[in-house]
Amino acid sequence: MTEKITSRENAKIKYACRLAQSAAFRRSEGRFLAEGRKLCPELARGAELETLFYTETAAEKCPELETLPGEHYLVEDHVADKLADVGTHQGVFGVFHTPEHTLEEARTGGRYLALERVQDPGNVGTLLRSAAAFGFDGVLLSDGCASVWAPKTLRASMGAAVRIPVIEAGKMPEAIAALRAKGITCLAAALYKSQPLSAAEPRYPGGVCVVIGSEGQGLTEETICACNGTVRIPMTDRVESLNAGIAGSILLWHFREESL
Incomplete structure (x- = not known):
């Protein structure tokens, strides 16, 4: 059964938010946060998906989310609101490893x-x-x-x-x-x-x-x-x-x- 996150102060949520907010932190961690029902599966084709967060509504609309790799967490709506970069969001967020090229x-x-x-x-x-x-x-x-x-x-x-x-x-x-x-x-x-x-x-x-x-x-x-x-x-x-x-x-x- 997928674990559910109910607190906005959860360590994984705070970590993901910091990735969204700080370029320096993304660079030091070698990770980034993305959001979107279409964008996250698309990114998973070319970058390693480490953690996926989604609301129950998003899971119902996109059952294919369950087939994506990485750790999965159901999040309550108010937790998704904290992860979101924009006011209206789709309830799907992923932490990915940043591809490295020189x-x-x-x-x-x-x-x-x-x-x-x-x-x-x-x-x-x-x-x-x-x-x-x-x-x-x-x-x-x-x-x-x-x-x-x-x-x-x-x-x-x-x-x-x-x-x-x-x-x-x-x-x-x-x-x-x-x-x-x-x-x-x-x-x-x-x-x-x-x-x-x-x-x-x-x-x-x-x-x-x-x-x-x-x-x-x-x-x-x-x-x-x-x-x-x-x-x-x-x-x-x-x-x-x-x-x-x-x-x-x-x-x-x-x-x-x-x-x-």
């Missing part, structure tokens, strides 16, 4: 997305989803990016966070240098001395990395200089700029997997 995994001939200081969780999640959809081989995140494993980012990525390798790359200029050493062409999304996207070759034998900065600050000068060149998306003067998630997705489509 820059050494990047290979010649691959396609990569690199994000520098993209702080909006929605944009990071959207770009992860687009990178997975268009057949990219990995995503690099610089220091200062929104945490991939935060609840808001996970919801925006719709499970893509475990379907594509995510690499915490630290300082972006150094990461770009490592990619270029493997023959991967790195293209910065920037206006200065840029070529329109239509003029950029969609295929590079050694591989390609699309480098995108935040909507407000863009890429640092050091990162732009570290790249092989720059590309821009031609636009009318009706708008000043595109949302980073939208602009990045357009770029990713241009450099998509050849078979798509």
